[in-house]
Amino acid sequence: MDAQVYKSDLIFTKNNKEFTSMEQAYLVVENGKVLGVFDRLPGKYESIPLKAYESGFLIPGFVDLHLHAPQYENLGIGLDEELLTWLNKYAFPEEARFSDAGYAEEVYKEVVRRLWENGTTRSVIFGTAHKGSTEILLRLMKKSGLGAYVGKVNMDRNSSQELTEDTERSLEDTEAILDAYRNERLVKPIITPRFVPSCSPRLMEGLGRLAEKYDAPVQSHLSENTDEVEWVKELHPDCESYAHVYERYGLLRQNRTIMAHCVYCTGSEKELMREKGVFAAHCPISNTDLTSGIAPVKDFIAGGVNLGLGSDISGGHTLWMPEVLVHAIQVSKLYYLYKDKDCGRLTLPEAFYLATKGGGSFFGKVGSFEEDYSFDALLIDDCAIIGQGKRSLEERLQKFIYTGEKGCIIKRFVEGNELGYTER
Amino acid sequence: MDAQVYKSDLIFTKNNKEFTSMEQAYLVVENGKVLGVFDRLPGKYESIPLKAYESGFLIPGFVDLHLHAPQYENLGIGLDEELLTWLNKYAFPEEARFSDAGYAEEVYKEVVRRLWENGTTRSVIFGTAHKGSTEILLRLMKKSGLGAYVGKVNMDRNSSQELTEDTERSLEDTEAILDAYRNERLVKPIITPRFVPSCSPRLMEGLGRLAEKYDAPVQSHLSENTDEVEWVKELHPDCESYAHVYERYGLLRQNRTIMAHCVYCTGSEKELMREKGVFAAHCPISNTDLTSGIAPVKDFIAGGVNLGLGSDISGGHTLWMPEVLVHAIQVSKLYYLYKDKDCGRLTLPEAFYLATKGGGSFFGKVGSFEEDYSFDALLIDDCAIIGQGKRSLEERLQKFIYTGEKGCIIKRFVEGNELGYTER
Numbered sequence: 048m049d050a051q052v053y054k055s056d057l058i059f060t061k062n063n064k065e066f067t068s069m070e071q072a073y074l075v076v077e078n079g080k081v082l083g084v085f086d087r088l089p090g091k092y093e094s095i096p097l098k099a100y101e102s103g104f105l106i107p108g109f110v111d112l113h114l115h116a117p118q119y120e121n122l123g124i125g126l127d128e129e130l131l132t133w134l135n136k137y138a139f140p141e142e143a144r145f146s147d148a149g150y151a152e153e154v155y156k157e158v159v160r161r162l163w164e165n166g167t168t169r170s171v172i173f174g175t176a177h178k179g180s181t182e183i184l185l186r187l188m189k190k191s192g193l194g195a196y197v198g199k200v201n202m203d204r205n206s207s208q209e210l211t212e213d214t215e216r217s218l219e220d221t222e223a224i225l226d227a228y229r230n231e232r233l234v235k236p237i238i239t240p241r242f243v244p245s246c247s248p249r250l251m252e253g254l255g256r257l258a259e260k261y262d263a264p265v266q267s268h269l270s271e272n273t274d275e276v277e278w279v280k281e282l283h284p285d286c287e288s289y290a291h292v293y294e295r296y297g298l299l300r301q302n303r304t305i306m307a308h309c310v311y312c313t314g315s316e317k318e319l320m321r322e323k324g325v326f327a328a329h330c331p332i333s334n335t336d337l338t339s340g341i342a343p344v345k346d347f348i349a350g351g352v353n354l355g356l357g358s359d360i361s362g363g364h365t366l367w368m369p370e371v372l373v374h375a376i377q378v379s380k381l382y383y384l385y386k387d388k389d390c391g392r393l394t395l396p397e398a399f400y401l402a403t404k405g406g407g408s409f410f411g412k413v414g415s416f417e418e419d420y421s422f423d424a425l426l427i428d429d430c431a432i433i434g435q436g437k438r439s440l441e442e443r444l445q446k447f448i449y450t451g452e453k454g455c456i457i458k459r460f461v462e463g464n465e466l467g468y469t470e471r
Numbered sequence: 472m473d474a475q476v477y478k479s480d481l482i483f484t485k486n487n488k489e490f491t492s493m494e495q496a497y498l499v500v501e502n503g504k505v506l507g508v509f510d511r512l513p514g515k516y517e518s519i520p521l522k523a524y525e526s527g528f529l530i531p532g533f534v535d536l537h538l539h540a541p542q543y544e545n546l547g548i549g550l551d552e553e554l555l556t557w558l559n560k561y562a563f564p565e566e567a568r569f570s571d572a573g574y575a576e577e578v579y580k581e582v583v584r585r586l587w588e589n590g591t592t593r594s595v596i597f598g599t600a601h602k603g604s605t606e607i608l609l610r611l612m613k614k615s616g617l618g619a620y621v622g623k624v625n626m627d628r629n630s631s632q633e634l635t636e637d638t639e640r641s642l643e644d645t646e647a648i649l650d651a652y653r654n655e656r657l658v659k660p661i662i663t664p665r666f667v668p669s670c671s672p673r674l675m676e677g678l679g680r681l682a683e684k685y686d687a688p689v690q691s692h693l694s695e696n697t698d699e700v701e702w703v704k705e706l707h708p709d710c711e712s713y714a715h716v717y718e719r720y721g722l723l724r725q726n727r728t729i730m731a732h733c734v735y736c737t738g739s740e741k742e743l744m745r746e747k748g749v750f751a752a753h754c755p756i757s758n759t760d761l762t763s764g765i766a767p768v769k770d771f772i773a774g775g776v777n778l779g780l781g782s783d784i785s786g787g788h789t790l791w792m793p794e795v796l797v798h799a800i801q802v803s804k805l806y807y808l809y810k811d812k813d814c815g816r817l818t819l820p821e822a823f824y825l826a827t828k829g830g831g832s833f834f835g836k837v838g839s840f841e842e843d844y845s846f847d848a849l850l851i852d853d854c855a856i857i858g859q860g861k862r863s864l865e866e867r868l869q870k871f872i873y874t875g876e877k878g879c880i881i882k883r884f885v886e887g888n889e890l891g892y893t894e895r
Contacts, residue, residue, distance in 0.1 A: 120858045123873030124866055126800075127818060153859055338804040338816065364797070364873040373788075376550075380762040381802070385809040392762065394551060434544045435577060442548055449547030449788040452876070 050077040051463065052097040055426070056104035057084060058444050059416045063348065063400040067416075068440040073097075074105065076422040079462035084416050100426055103457065104440060107414050108168025108423040109368035110406035112328035113266070113307040113357025115173040116158045116184055116197075117142050117151070121361040126336045130272040133337055133362070135207065142175045142200075143209040151180035152187075159187045163466060165366045166456045168423040169194040169410050171266055171305055171328070171357075173239055176200045176210050178220040185224075189234040192466040194410060194423070198239025198266055199224055203250045206241075218253040225261040233462065235264075242268040243279045243292050255297025264303040264409075267293060269327075270316065271308035272339045290316040290325075299323040305409060307357055308333075309347070310340040317350055326353040326409050329401065331374040333362030341382040344375065345390040348397065355406025356398075369448045372398045395445060426458035427451070474501040475887065476521040479850070480528035481508060482868050483840045487772065487824040491840075492864040497521075498529065500846040503886035508840050524850055527881065528864060531838050532592025532847035533792035534830035536752035537690070537731040537781025539597040540582045540608055540621075541566045541575075545785040550760045554696040557761055557786070559631065566599040566624075567633040575604035576611075583611045587890060589790045590880045592847040593618040593834050595690055595729055595752070595781075597663055600624045600634050602644040609648075613658040616890040618834060618847070622663025622690055623648055627674045630665070642677040649685040657886065659688075666692040667703045667716050679721025688727040688833075691717060693751075694740065695732035696763045714740040714749075723747040729833060731781055732757075733771070734764040741774055750777040750833050753825065755798040757786035765806040768799065769814040772821065779830020780822075793872045796822045819869060850882035851875070 052075050058068040075082040075092050082092075118138055125137040145151045162170060172188075172195055174181035181199040188195045199221055203214045212220075221238065228236045238258050240246040246254075258265055270276050270289050279289045286292045290312065293299050302324035309327040312320070320327065329342050347354050356371050357363075363371070379393035407414020413421050429443050432450050447455060459466045476499050482492040499506040499516050506516075542562055549561040569575045586594060596612075596619055598605035605623040612619045623645055627638045636644075645662065652660045662682050664670040670678075682689055694700050694713050703713045710716045714736065717723050726748035733751040736744070744751065753766050771778050780795050781787075787795070803817035831838020837845050853867050856874050871879060883890045 120860065122856075122858075123870040126873070127816075150859075157858075335801045335804060338808060340808055341805065377759045378805070380759060381765065381805055381809070384762060384764055385805070392551075432546075434546075434581075435574075436544065446547040449550070 049463070050075070050095045052088065052092055052095045053100065053105065054097060055100040056440050057416060058104055058440050059107050060396055060400040060404055061415060061417055063397040063405070065396050066399070066441055066444070070440060074416060076463045079422055079464070081416050081418060081420045081422050083418050102430060103426050103428040104443065105424050105426055106444065107403040107407070107416060108425050108459065108461065109166050109402050110355060110410070110414055111167045111170040111358050111366070111368060112305055112326060112355040112406040112409065113330055114170060114360050114366070116155060117145050117175045117180070118361035119154055119158045123364045124361070126364065129274070129338050131274055139207040139210055143207065145175040145177050145180040148179050148183060151177070151183045155180070155184045155187050159191045159193070161366050162193055163191055163459065164453050165368065166425045166459055167193070167366060167368055168459060168461045169407060169413055171196045171237065171409065172198065173266070174199055176202055176212050176217070178224065181224060185228060185234055185236065189231070192461055192464055194233045194413070194461055196235055196237035196264060196266070198237040200239050200241050201250055201254060202241040202245040204245055204247045206245045214247060214250050214253070217250060218257065221254065222257055225257060225263055229261060238263050238265045240267050240298065242275070243289065244275065244282060248296070251296035251298060258297060258300055265298050265300055266305040266307070267298065269306035269309050270311040271334070272337070273311060276311050288313050288316040288319070290319050294319060294323070299325055302353070307359060308339065308342065310334055310342045317347070317352060321350055321352050324353055326355055326406070328355055328357035329375060330357040330359035330363055331378045332364060332371055333359035335374065335378060336364060337362050341378045341386065343382065343387070343390065344379060344393060353408065354401055355409065356401045367453065368402050369451060372402045373449055375401065395448070399448070422460055422463040424460040425456050427455050428457045429455055431455065473887070474499070474519045476512065476516055476519045477524065477529065478521060479524040480864055481840060482528055482864050483531050484820055484824040484828055485839060485841055487821040487829070489820050490823070490865050490868070494864060498840060500887045503846055503888070505840050505842060505844045505846050507842050526854060527850050527852040528867065529848050529850055530868065531827040531831070531840060532849050532883065532885065533590050533826050534779060534834070534838055535591045535594040535782050535790070535792060536729055536750060536779040536830040536833065537754055538594060538784050538790070540579060541569050541599045541604070542785035543578055543582045547788045548785070550788065553698070553762050555698055563631040563634055567631065569599040569601050569604040572603050572607060575601070575607050579604070579608045579611050583615045583617070585790050586617055587615055587883060588877050589792065590849045590883055591617070591790060591792055592883060592885045593831060593837055595620045595661065595833065596622065597690070598623055600626055600636050600641070602648065605648060609652060609658055609660070613655070616885055616888055618657045618837070618885055620659055620661035620688060620690070622661040624663050624665050625674055625678060626665040626669040628669055628671050630669045638671060638674050638677070641674060642681065645678065646681055649681060649687055653685060662687050662689045664691050664722065666699070667713065668699065668706060672720070675720035675722060682721060682724055689722050689724055690729040690731070691722065693730035693733050694735040695758070696761070697735060700735050712737050712740040712743070714743050718743060718747070723749055726777070731783060732763065732766060734758055734766045741771070741776060745774055745776050748777055750779055750830070752779055752781035752830070753799060754781040754783035754787055755802045756788060756795055757783035759798065759802060760788060761786050765802045765810065767806065767811070767814065768803060768817060777832065778825055779833065780825045791877065792826050793875060796826045797873055799825065819872070823872070846884055846887040848884040849880050851879050852881045853879055855879065
C-alpha cells in the first residue's frame with residue numbers, strides 16, 4: 048500500500064453551489080486516490096506517514112478542457128482579428144511549422160513546462176495535423192507526469208495548402224496513434240477533427256469508425272462564431288444544426304466528446320448535447336479576444352449540459368486557469384446586463400467547479416477531494432497576497448483566484464505523485 | 472546640466488492611431504525631460520553620458536487615473552455585489568479602519584510598493600475621509616519618487632456612520648491639506664468629493680470655492696451604475712444630468728477634473744465633459760467586476776472627450792495596467808457585438824495611448840517620448856515571454872501587454888530619475 052496523509056487547509060467543490068472548506072484537516076491518499084478528508088484523523092490511518100502544510104492550502108489541480116499547444120508561440124499576438132481571418136493569418140502558418148520535429152520539440156517542451164508551472168494538472172490538447180509532432184507532444188506530456196488527452200488534428204478541406212491532408216493518410220496516421228497509445232493511462236490520444244468546415248464527410252465518417260473501433264474520445268469546435276456557423280450551414284444544408292453534423296458521423300460519443308466554445312448553440316443543439324453527454328468547453332477569454340461572443344453558460348448549467356473551462360490558447364492569451372475562471376464570471380455579468388437578465392451570473396463556486404470537477408469529470412473521478420477521486424492537487428502559498436488581516440479560507444481562495452500568480456503554487460500533485468518537473 | 476542618453480529599442484504612441492517604434496535608437500534626457508529621440512545620435516549630444524540597453528525596450532510609464540488606495544486590502548474580495556451594496560458591505564467598513572494611522576501606514580506602504588512594482592509611474596488616488604491617513608499617503612508617495620494626485624475624500628451624507636463628516640470640518644481638513652502641499656511638484660493634493668450621493672450641496676459648494684481659491688484639480692465618480700444614476704436624479708431633480716450637478720458647484724474645472732467610469736453618460740453630459748475638458752477615467756475591470764456595464768469609450772474618443780484608464784481597485788481586482796488595457800480592448804469588443812456595431816473596437820495603439828499619454832495628459836506633458844515630455848519610462852525585459860522566433864518591436868510590445876508580468880519591468884524612471892524603491 049502506497050499511502051500518505053496530508054494535513055492542511057483544504058478547499059474544493061463537490062457541486063457547483065458551494066465550497067467545501069476545512070481548516071487544518073486530514074486528507075488520506077492511497078495509491079493515488081483520495082480515501083477521505085477528515086477534521087480528525089481516524090485511528091486506522093494513524094500509522095500512515097503524514098505531511099503537514101501549516102501556512103498554505105490545498106485545492107484540486109486545474110483542468111483545461113481546450114488548448115492548442117502548437118499556437119503557444121503566438122500567445123498575445125493577432126487578437127485584432129476574428130476567427131476565420133485569424134485562422135488563416137496566424138494559426139495555420141504557425142501550425143505548418145510543426146512539420147519540423149525539432150521546432151515541435153522546442154515549443155512543446157515550453158508548453159509542457161508552462162502547464163506544469165500554471166498548475167494545470169489535466170488538459171485536453173489539440174496538436175497539429177502532423178503525426179510526428181503529435182507523438183513528440185504525447186511523449187513530453189507523459190514524461191511530465193501531467194494528465195492529458197492529446198489529439199492529432201484532422202483537416203482535409205478548406206485549410207491552408209501546407210496543412211491540408213490526404214483523407215486516407217489522415218485516417219491512417221490517426222489510427223497508428225490510437226493503436227500505439229491504446230494502453231496508456233495518464234496521457235492518451237483523442238480523435239480531433241479540427242472543425243466541420245475543414246473535414247470532408249468521408250474524413251468525418253472514417254473518424255467516427257475509428258472512434259467506435261478504439262472506443263476513443265473525440266474533441267472538436269462548435270458554434271464559435273457567426274460566420275463559421277453560416278459556413279457550416281452552407282456546407283451541410285441537410286443537417287439540422289452544426290452539432291448534428293458531428294452526430295451524423297458518429298462523433299458525439301456518449302460522455303466522451305468535448306466541443307469547444309458553443310457560443311451560438313440553438314435549442315435543439317443544446318438538447319442533443321445534453322442527450323449525448325457532450326462536454327462544452329467554455330473558453331471565455333478566447334471568445335472575447337476573437338470577438339466571437341459570450342457563451343450562455345448559465346443556460347448550459349440550467350439545462351444539465353456537461354461543462355468545463357478552456358484557455359484555448361492562442362485564441363485566448365493565457366494558460367493561467369484562474370484568469371480563465373475570472374473571465375468566465377466577468378462575461379457572465381455582461382451577458383446578464385446586455386443579453387438576458389433572467390439567466391443570472393456565474394458565482395465563484397460555480398466557476399471554480401467548472402475549472403476543477405466540471406472539466407475533470409471528462410477524465411473520470413478528477414477535480415475534487417471526495418472519496419475515490421484522483422489526488423490531483425495544488426498547494427497554494429498565499430502569504431504574498433493575503434494582506435494584513437485574518438481571512439476565511441473562502442476569502443483566501445477568492446484572493447488567490449483574483450490576484451494570485453503562478454509563484455503562489457508551490458506543489459503540484461497528479462494521482463498522488465508530486466511533480467517536480469522543471470525541464471526547459 | 473543634468474543629462475543622459477539612453478540607447479534602446481523604444482516604443483510609444485504620439486497619437487491613438489499608431490505606435491512609434493524605433494530599434495536601438497537614442498533618447499536624450501535633460502533635467503528630467505526628453506530632448507528628443509533619434510535613429511542616429513546628433514553630434515551635439517555626443518559628450519553626454521550614454522547608457523545602452525541592448526536586449527529590452529523602453530516604453531512610457533503607465534498612468535492610473537483612478538484608484539482607491541485604502542481598498543487595497545480588499546483586492547479580489549466581494550465582487551459578487553453591485554456598486555451600492557458593495558460600498559456599504561466592503562468599501563466603507565474597510566475605509567473606516569483608516570482612522571488608525573498605524574494601519575494606514577502599513578497598508579499605504581504596501582500600495583506604494585505595488586504601484587512601483589507594477590510600473591505605474593503616475594496615479595490619481597482616492598484616500599479616505601481621514602486627514603491624518605491622507606497625509607501619510609502623500610508623504611509615502613513623495614518618498615517613493617512616483618508622481619501622483621492624492622485626495623482626501625469628502626462625504627457628509629448617505630455614508631456609513633463612521634465615515635460621515637461634519638461639513639465644516641470636511642472643508643477645513645481639505646483646505647489644510649491644499650495649503651500645506653501647495654508648493655509640491657510631483658505629489659499633489661486633489662479635491663475629492665466621493666460622489667454626488669454622499670456630498671451635500673453645501674459641501675460641494677465649499678469644495679468648488681476651494682478649487683477656485685487654490686486652483687486645484689478635482690476628481691469624483693460619474694454615472695457608474697444605473698441605480699446610482701437614478702439616485703442622483705432623485706437627489707437633484709432640478710439638474711439636467713449627473714454631470715451637471717458637479718458643474719453647478721464649480722467642480723468641473725477646465726481640463727482639471729477627472730470623472731471615473733462614465734458608463735451611462737447621456738449625450739448632453741458627454742457634450743458638457745468635452746466643453747470642460749473633463750478627463751473620463753475608463754475603469755473597465757471594475758465596471759465588469761461590479762456588473763456596472765461597459766463605458767462607450769469609442770464614442771468618447773470620437774467625441775473628443777479626454778480619456779485615460781483606471782484600475783479602480785478594489786472595484787477592479789488588479790493594479791497591473793496592462794491587464795486594465797487588455798480588458799478595455801476586450802469589453803470594447805463585447806460592446807461592439809452586443810450594443811453598437813457602428814462604434815468599432817478599441818485597437819492596441821488606442822488602448823496603449825489611453826494607458827500612457829491619454830491619462831498622462833492630466834499631469835501635463837506625460838506619457839510619451841516626444842520632445843519636452845517628462846522622462847517617465849519603464850525598461851521591459853521580455854526574454855521570458857518572447858519565445859523562439861524574431862518578432863517586430865510592435866509584436867514584442869503586444870506580447871508584453873497580453874502575457875507579460877511585473878517581473879518583466881526591470882527599471883522605472885520618473886522625471887529622469889531611476890526609482891529603486893523597494894521598502895516594505
